[in-house]
Amino acid sequence: MRDSPRTRRRFLQATAAGSLAGLAGCQGLLGGSSDDERVTIPELATFRGSGAIVEGRPAPGGTSIEELPDLSGELSLYIGGGEGGIYYRFVKMLQEIYPDFTVYQSSAASASLAQNIVKEVQAGAAQADVFWSIDASSLGYVADNDAYEPLPKDVVEPVPEDFQGDDNAWVGVAGRARSVPYNTNQLSESDIPDAVQDFPSAASFPNTVGWAPTYGAFKSFITAMRLLRGPDATREWLVAMRENGAKRFPDEFVVSQRVADGVIPAGFANHYYAMRVKNQRPDAPLALAFTSDDAGALVNVAGALRIKGTEKDQLVNNFIKHLLSAEAQEFFATVSFAYPMIEGVTPVGGLPTIDELNPPDIDLSKLSNLEKTLEIMRNAGVLG
Amino acid sequence: MTVTERVARAVDLATNDEAGAVGTGLTFLAAAVAAVLVIPLGWLFVDVLGLGGRAIDLATSATTLAVLARSVALVAVVTAGSVLVGVPLAVLTVQADIPFKRFWTVLAALPLAVPSYLGAFAVVSATGRGGVLANALQPLGVETIPTVDGFTGAALVLTVYTYPYVFLTTRASLLSLDASLVEAARTLNSGRWEAFRRVTLPQILPGVAAGALLVALYTLSDFGTPNIMRVQVFTQFIYARYTGFMQDYAALLSLQLLAVTAVILAVESRIGADDSGAYASGGNRGALSIRLGWLRYPLLVLPLLVGATAILLPIVVFGLWLTNGGPGYAGGSMAFSWTYGWNSLYVALLAAVASVLVALPIALRSAASDSRLAALADRAPYAGYAAPGIVLAIALVSFSLNVVPAFYKTIPLLVFAYVVRFVPQAIGSMRTSTLQVDQTLVEAARTLGRSRFGAFRSVTLPLIAPGIVTGAALVFLTTMKELPATLILRPLGFDTLVTYIWRVQEAGLYGRAALPALVLVVVSGLSMAVILAQEDADDSDTNE
Numbered sequence: 001m002r003d004s005p006r007t008r009r010r011f012l013q014a015t016a017a018g019s020l021a022g023l024a025g026c027q028g029l030l031g032g033s034s035d036d037e038r039v040t041i042p043e044l045a046t047f048r049g050s051g052a053i054v055e056g057r058p059a060p061g062g063t064s065i066e067e068l069p070d071l072s073g074e075l076s077l078y079i080g081g082g083e084g085g086i087y088y089r090f091v092k093m094l095q096e097i098y099p100d101f102t103v104y105q106s107s108a109a110s111a112s113l114a115q116n117i118v119k120e121v122q123a124g125a126a127q128a129d130v131f132w133s134i135d136a137s138s139l140g141y142v143a144d145n146d147a148y149e150p151l152p153k154d155v156v157e158p159v160p161e162d163f164q165g166d167d168n169a170w171v172g173v174a175g176r177a178r179s180v181p182y183n184t185n186q187l188s189e190s191d192i193p194d195a196v197q198d199f200p201s202a203a204s205f206p207n208t209v210g211w212a213p214t215y216g217a218f219k220s221f222i223t224a225m226r227l228l229r230g231p232d233a234t235r236e237w238l239v240a241m242r243e244n245g246a247k248r249f250p251d252e253f254v255v256s257q258r259v260a261d262g263v264i265p266a267g268f269a270n271h272y273y274a275m276r277v278k279n280q281r282p283d284a285p286l287a288l289a290f291t292s293d294d295a296g297a298l299v300n301v302a303g304a305l306r307i308k309g310t311e312k313d314q315l316v317n318n319f320i321k322h323l324l325s326a327e328a329q330e331f332f333a334t335v336s337f338a339y340p341m342i343e344g345v346t347p348v349g350g351l352p353t354i355d356e357l358n359p360p361d362i363d364l365s366k367l368s369n370l371e372k373t374l375e376i377m378r379n380a381g382v383l384g
Numbered sequence: 385m386t387v388t389e390r391v392a393r394a395v396d397l398a399t400n401d402e403a404g405a406v407g408t409g410l411t412f413l414a415a416a417v418a419a420v421l422v423i424p425l426g427w428l429f430v431d432v433l434g435l436g437g438r439a440i441d442l443a444t445s446a447t448t449l450a451v452l453a454r455s456v457a458l459v460a461v462v463t464a465g466s467v468l469v470g471v472p473l474a475v476l477t478v479q480a481d482i483p484f485k486r487f488w489t490v491l492a493a494l495p496l497a498v499p500s501y502l503g504a505f506a507v508v509s510a511t512g513r514g515g516v517l518a519n520a521l522q523p524l525g526v527e528t529i530p531t532v533d534g535f536t537g538a539a540l541v542l543t544v545y546t547y548p549y550v551f552l553t554t555r556a557s558l559l560s561l562d563a564s565l566v567e568a569a570r571t572l573n574s575g576r577w578e579a580f581r582r583v584t585l586p587q588i589l590p591g592v593a594a595g596a597l598l599v600a601l602y603t604l605s606d607f608g609t610p611n612i613m614r615v616q617v618f619t620q621f622i623y624a625r626y627t628g629f630m631q632d633y634a635a636l637l638s639l640q641l642l643a644v645t646a647v648i649l650a651v652e653s654r655i656g657a658d659d660s661g662a663y664a665s666g667g668n669r670g671a672l673s674i675r676l677g678w679l680r681y682p683l684l685v686l687p688l689l690v691g692a693t694a695i696l697l698p699i700v701v702f703g704l705w706l707t708n709g710g711p712g713y714a715g716g717s718m719a720f721s722w723t724y725g726w727n728s729l730y731v732a733l734l735a736a737v738a739s740v741l742v743a744l745p746i747a748l749r750s751a752a753s754d755s756r757l758a759a760l761a762d763r764a765p766y767a768g769y770a771a772p773g774i775v776l777a778i779a780l781v782s783f784s785l786n787v788v789p790a791f792y793k794t795i796p797l798l799v800f801a802y803v804v805r806f807v808p809q810a811i812g813s814m815r816t817s818t819l820q821v822d823q824t825l826v827e828a829a830r831t832l833g834r835s836r837f838g839a840f841r842s843v844t845l846p847l848i849a850p851g852i853v854t855g856a857a858l859v860f861l862t863t864m865k866e867l868p869a870t871l872i873l874r875p876l877g878f879d880t881l882v883t884y885i886w887r888v889q890e891a892g893l894y895g896r897a898a899l900p901a902l903v904l905v906v907v908s909g910l911s912m913a914v915i916l917a918q919e920d921a922d923d924s925d926t927n928e
Binding site for chain 2: 076105115127137138250369375
């Protein structure tokens, strides 16, 4: 049989029971075996994406990787979503920086991994040490089912409290804001309503609004609306939008592109899709508006959580600190155009900073209850 | 176990068990093996119990019923389409006077070699705005071609990749058709069409039905195609619930999918009942020739068109991505590694060896005994074969976590899933060769003082070796292509060609899939070689 990470983990657990020294030896405790190999941190450019809106940024503030303890040993990581391989890429960079650091990773949909983690922990067969998820609802699910170990204060500290789990269960590492991409040739910012419920009656739209109801982020948005305004108002809004001729697209990247093309004047999409379009086509007549204090202004986060039963507390903490380093945050901001979670790093393309946004007061972990949302969408004739 | 009996009949029609010496121990071993293969499916019921009274509401909710209707419709459309494409092609390549018959036969069977999800992937990527096909047609003034996806897309792709089941079984029936009957009908002044309808059709109907059953089961259980085409049928719906905080709901839907599978098996048994005799070799085999005259050339458009869609399109799409650097290379993430290929090879080899070891006692026993237990042991494994891969995977996750957590997401569990799913292929081909072993030879060896095992090793084993090799090859190659169970059950950090293709597809890094997809098409092509070689061997046997 292949020497899978879980057998390795079992081996470590057995050794730990026998002697603490054995465990320390296996894990290569901090810096233990990397004395003679000087770790060199690559220059900032390595962590930075390329393209029109990324160039000419100031150096990021915050804690540099250089100031953090070296990573060494083996870490089992569940990656939920992974943003098209961007998370993998960062993990690979860390492994290149630290020759003694090996990551065994597995990716699947965040929600699927969250449920697996809970089942695994309950069965005493946990597979991974860290869960790096694309959304807060799956982190909340793991936390609510008591399958986490709280993170130390110094790990979560750099991140605003809104983006931490209760009891330090998890910490946000990159943010995603709902937004309204609009075509600047057809509309001006004042044409975009400040509240999402005013969209169906907005006289300023010459044509139709684009949306992608099958897309996960859209369903989270509708779930948020359901939690904030109740099922009836949500259904009425969906029906009104549909009757007003909302135009359906397969995903929100396409929505943002069609807005830039002028096919539709405005749409609903996560903010980073418009940034992606702008980065490739700097002259595209595309800008972002944000609604205020409602579901349309939802900010969701990718985050990290320490899985219950891990024997690698220190390594997990240090790994998460690396995800919140200046370099990592610059990487997420300029490669996936995510909202940075630490103060020293600014979002790309002149976006408002995260504290300038006005997201609704909502428990992000409640967004996992999709069943009722899908039911409402179906009743409204908007199939998700 | 009538359901599994029926699957057994459909998948392997050679079931004339002969009475022989009873090895009770072997029978019990075979029955035990069969039981172990079936038990995990029972765990779905345990999961559903967790839903309590909500189970009934969910099972009969409007959404579930809509999905049910859509799944049944897809099965009906694809099955009908496969018959409409497969039967004419079989008649054309067996009975008509077309040039290069062998070439057209191989071409018509070849789509079976390409996993349908790769076909779906290619079709989605080729059509629509900026697709490969759209770009190619641009110089001709074609602005956009519509994206082929959803229900229509899934029906099209599944028909193109599954009609060979009908083609191959119908072809087998036609080859064993007693042509003198048709000639007699013609002499009695029946028209050509009337002779076909009254004589040929009834004789080939069981063959067509057997092929149609395989198409229907494949369509119902296929995971990749509906997911890539984004059409909400059972497998897609189950996966969406499974990955969306509704795993109990997914288990419930899995049971419903199993029930639909059982209904299809029951329907088929009505059509195909007691007609397996039609497979027996008649007198004047396949001698009938339809003279088409000039018509034979336009008719060749059918195999050409199907071949172009099923074989050429994916190879061109993936080939172009490979040479031009397809979409998704720019990000530089999720690079391909040959490790994935080795991992595929590794688990497929393990699955092949394990399947042979499991199939051997079952095949030996069922060939030698007509006891009820032996028959049951022989047929029970077909439940795993008829169960869709995603259903089996969900059942095994639950089973392993609750019963044997040490095996959860390990290579042994993954291999176990492959064995449950694919062992009937090995049993089928091994039993066929076991039936051909002359028992008097074994008895002679025993009389000459060989032990039971010694006689087996020196007489039986060499005689059944070709069956073992074929069975192992079939399991190996189907394991290489398997998607849903691999996706759900693979150990942490363990990726295969198929799971890698799936990951880059989901991430939208399509270009990354080019190399592994081409590798998979080539490897799958080998499975076709095995099937065709087997057919040739059968032909030469009966011609002697």
